[in-house]
Amino acid sequence: xxxxxxxxxxxxxxxxxxxxxxxxxxxxxxxxxxxxxxxxxxxxxxxxxxxxxxxxxxxxxxxxxxxxxxxxxxxxxxxxxxxxxxxxxxxxxxxxxxxxxxxxxxxxxxxxxxxxxxxxxxxxxxxxxxxxxxxxxxxxxxxxxxxxxxxxxxxxxxxxxxxxxxxxxxxxxxxxxxxxxxxxxxxxxxxxxxxxxxxxxxxxxxxxxxxxxxxxxxxxxxxxxxxxxxxxxxxxxxxxxxxxxxxxxxxxxxxxxxxxxxxxxxxxxxxxxxxxxxxxxxxxxxxxxxxxxxxxxxxxxxxxxxxxxxxxxxxxxxxxxxxxxxxxxxxxxxxxxxxxxxxxxxxxxxxxxxxxxxxxxxxxxxxxxxxxxxxxxxxxxxxxxx
Amino acid sequence: xxxxxxxxxxxxxxxxxxxxxxxxxxxxxxxxxxxxxxxxxxxxxxxxxxxxxxxxxxxxxxxxxxxxxxxxxxxxxxxxxxxxxxxxxxxxxxxxxxxxxxxxxxxxxxxxxxxxxxxxxxxxxxxxxxxxxxxxxxxxxxxxxxxxxxxxxxxxxxxxxxxxxxxxxxxxxxxxxxxxxxxxxxxxxxxxxxxxxxxxxxxxxxxxxxxxxxxxxxxxxxxxxxxxxxxxxxxxxxxxxxxxxxxxxxxxxxxxxxxxxxxxxxxxxxxxxxxxxxxxxxxxxxxxxxxxxxxxxxxxxxxxxxxxxxxxxxxxxxxxxxxxxxxxxxxxxxxxxxxxxxxxxxxxxxxxxxxxxxxxxxxxxxxxxxxxxxxxxxxxxxxxxx
Numbered sequence: 001x002x003x004x005x006x007x008x009x010x011x012x013x014x015x016x017x018x019x020x021x022x023x024x025x026x027x028x029x030x031x032x033x034x035x036x037x038x039x040x041x042x043x044x045x046x047x048x049x050x051x052x053x054x055x056x057x058x059x060x061x062x063x064x065x066x067x068x069x070x071x072x073x074x075x076x077x078x079x080x081x082x083x084x085x086x087x088x089x090x091x092x093x094x095x096x097x098x099x100x101x102x103x104x105x106x107x108x109x110x111x112x113x114x115x116x117x118x119x120x121x122x123x124x125x126x127x128x129x130x131x132x133x134x135x136x137x138x139x140x141x142x143x144x145x146x147x148x149x150x151x152x153x154x155x156x157x158x159x160x161x162x163x164x165x166x167x168x169x170x171x172x173x174x175x176x177x178x179x180x181x182x183x184x185x186x187x188x189x190x191x192x193x194x195x196x197x198x199x200x201x202x203x204x205x206x207x208x209x210x211x212x213x214x215x216x217x218x219x220x221x222x223x224x225x226x227x228x229x230x231x232x233x234x235x236x237x238x239x240x241x242x243x244x245x246x247x248x249x250x251x252x253x254x255x256x257x258x259x260x261x262x263x264x265x266x267x268x269x270x271x272x273x274x275x276x277x278x279x280x281x282x283x284x285x286x287x288x289x290x291x292x293x294x295x296x297x298x299x300x301x302x303x304x305x306x307x308x309x310x311x312x313x314x315x316x317x318x319x320x321x322x323x324x325x326x327x328x329x330x331x332x333x334x335x336x337x338x339x340x341x342x343x344x345x346x347x348x349x350x351x352x353x354x355x356x357x358x359x360x361x362x363x364x365x366x367x368x369x370x371x372x373x374x375x376x377x378x379x380x381x382x383x384x385x386x
Numbered sequence: 387x388x389x390x391x392x393x394x395x396x397x398x399x400x401x402x403x404x405x406x407x408x409x410x411x412x413x414x415x416x417x418x419x420x421x422x423x424x425x426x427x428x429x430x431x432x433x434x435x436x437x438x439x440x441x442x443x444x445x446x447x448x449x450x451x452x453x454x455x456x457x458x459x460x461x462x463x464x465x466x467x468x469x470x471x472x473x474x475x476x477x478x479x480x481x482x483x484x485x486x487x488x489x490x491x492x493x494x495x496x497x498x499x500x501x502x503x504x505x506x507x508x509x510x511x512x513x514x515x516x517x518x519x520x521x522x523x524x525x526x527x528x529x530x531x532x533x534x535x536x537x538x539x540x541x542x543x544x545x546x547x548x549x550x551x552x553x554x555x556x557x558x559x560x561x562x563x564x565x566x567x568x569x570x571x572x573x574x575x576x577x578x579x580x581x582x583x584x585x586x587x588x589x590x591x592x593x594x595x596x597x598x599x600x601x602x603x604x605x606x607x608x609x610x611x612x613x614x615x616x617x618x619x620x621x622x623x624x625x626x627x628x629x630x631x632x633x634x635x636x637x638x639x640x641x642x643x644x645x646x647x648x649x650x651x652x653x654x655x656x657x658x659x660x661x662x663x664x665x666x667x668x669x670x671x672x673x674x675x676x677x678x679x680x681x682x683x684x685x686x687x688x689x690x691x692x693x694x695x696x697x698x699x700x701x702x703x704x705x706x707x708x709x710x711x712x713x714x715x716x717x718x719x720x721x722x723x724x725x726x727x728x729x730x731x732x733x734x735x736x737x738x739x740x741x742x743x744x745x746x747x748x749x750x751x752x753x754x755x756x757x758x759x760x761x762x763x764x765x766x767x768x769x770x771x772x
Contacts, residue, residue: 005454066391095713306481310601
């Protein structure tokens with residue numbers, strides 16, 4: 001399904017956090033209503049599922065669609081870009097989180113990326129650390145402090161300290177949180193450190209490791225600094241990164257966001273999912289050589305054999321050959337220039353002479369050689385790839 | 387390529403005609419600029435090509451993307467819908483028009499529609515009729531009058547007469563135009579009538595018929611009332627309709643629009659193309675039975691064999707079987723209820739008993755029968771389709 005592109009601003013704002021609020025492409029429509037272009041697909045899909053009480057959980061939805069951010073465009077981050085998105089509603093099971101991670105990873109595996117890796121965190125662990133170790137009672141303040149972890153990669157430690165002491169946090173608390181958030185590595189190492197710190201919520205991360213193992217997923221690490229920027233996340237959060245292209249940021253991200261269905265009136269409908277940008281995935285794939293079908297240009301010596309050229313074009317295409325024909329008005333010499341300019345591998349030329357003898361002339365654009373042969377032999381030759 | 391979703395209002399208005407102007411989803415952005423959401427893909431693609439003087443014509447572009455209209459939603463006409471769009475720039479050849487018609491028709495053929503048919507008109511013929519027969523000199527007035535033909539299907543003759551006499555046109559001229567626009571049928575019949583009327587531009591429609599014949603296209607008729615609503619069209623215009631679903635309107639439409647590149651500063655860059663809505667095509671396909679893969683639910687008798695269930699799920703999916711597994715927490719009885727509710731064809735059940743004997747239990751959900759067999763035999767059975 002595809003959610004609405006234009007949503008009322010109040011729905012878009014639902015616990016999206018102040019960071020995202022600034023970036024919403026908001027405006028008044030012709031009817032004077034406060035609306036905005038969707039900044040993700042999750043909010044709209046969740047609003048939809050929350051309104052469909054007839055659906056039997058678990059509900060699994062997927063979508064590919066464009067999203068907007070009112071933001072200065074920067075490298076690999078545009079005002080408009082296309083995302084894929086998957087969501088699972090109505091199961092609180094941590095195995096659903098494992099399934100979402102499994103699915104996300106499989107996308108990049110199928111695309112042939114070998115350097116992708118998954119980094120997994122858990123907001124509950126951070127929250128428990130803040131409550132137990134930093135003795136902070138207010139949940140709102142805890143979330144605000146947690147957001148510092150999401151900024152570690154963009155801001156220096158000094159900048160963060162300045163920002164958070166100005167917000168009234170203790171410098172010592174921030175230091176402790178940043179140190180804790182620095183925990184990163186193989187699941188068993190991170191789990192053992194969490195055990196030493198006597199954090200109960202570590203049990204959930206242990207359970208997740210078991211679930212991932214059952215799915216045969218090995219290529220991941222735990223990274224407590226992963227908290228994701230948006231406020232609706234509640235538990236497991238993760239990102240997939242291309243280790244060879246860290247400059248691109250995360251290729252996809254997701255996690256559990258039970259808070260959002262609750263805000264939209266369905267507290268029993270827990271939710272977990274993931275989304276990724278198509279552009280970043282494409283950039284990450286740039287280094288991978290994609291096989292491209294060689295191009296065949298069907299050329300014609302004179303206008304009166306143009307119908308024959310079109311007939312051959314249709315036959316080539318039916319056989320799966322990537323083929324083009326120049327426009328009718330183009331003289332043969334220009335057609336062959338076109339073939340070079342377009343990077344054609346072959347030019348298949350038809351003229352009166354060929355027509356009379358039941359053949360075509362096949363020009364090898366790379367070797368600059370020509371042979372005359374029956375059309376079916378030419379078709380076989382150009383079908384073979386290189 | 388995909389053109390920008392948000393364009394400056396002045397570009398969107400470029401000769402789009404007053405009808406479309408009202409329907410543009412326009413607003414002021416946060417920077418106070420007058421912008422609008424694209425109402426088609428053609429304007430943005432044309433703006434792009436006009437700015438790329440380095441591209442060697444003919445340039446062929448294709449896009450699938452969403453478009454918006456600020457309009458009351460009605461049957462098969464939404465505020466947001468997805469279109470496919472193809473454009474050919476830089477060739478004035480009528481064979482390019484034939485190619486666009488050929489491509490458009492081939493989409494519906496490949497989708498398995500047999501009742502689709504192409505209706506082709508030509509604005510030049512109408513324009514010549516208005517100038518020569520109705521002795522109307524002003525081009526603007528001619529275009530205004532021509533638009534009446536586009537309204538014939540939505541408004542009664544009396545309504546049109548009232549509207550146009552109020553605009554200062556002669557009732558007699560409108561009557562004559564509507565009669566002329568009624569010309570419709572096999573190309574040779576329409577061409578012979580145009581010959582009697584001594585309209586020079588009929589030659590172009592004759593040439594088009596030759597080009598379509600060379601491409602083996604027979605399933606079309608000439609229909610002079612086809613003029614398309616948007617002002618940038620200049621010559622050949624066409625629509626594809628589903629004869630069995632006339633209520634849907636046209637499945638796709640297009641034509642030559644040399645005026646648009648001219649308005650965008652590239653008068654030498656002629657243009658022809660077509661676009662169609664995905665929703666209407668889908669509605670038109672509703673009557674056609676699409677094969678759906680049968681679903682297999684992998685069920686587990688207890689939590690400890692869940693990893694084995696997941697392993698089988700992965701194997702089934704790798705083999706191309708449409709398969710699902712219930713969430714970990716679900717007891718077996720509920721899992722089998724799920725299988726019924728989801729319309730599963732098969733339930734593949736794994737338990738300790740099966741694990742010990744190296745088998746699985748395959749439940750035929752339709753026959754309500756069960757057999758115990760090795761996994762690979764079960765896989766073979768569920769792979770076979772029904």
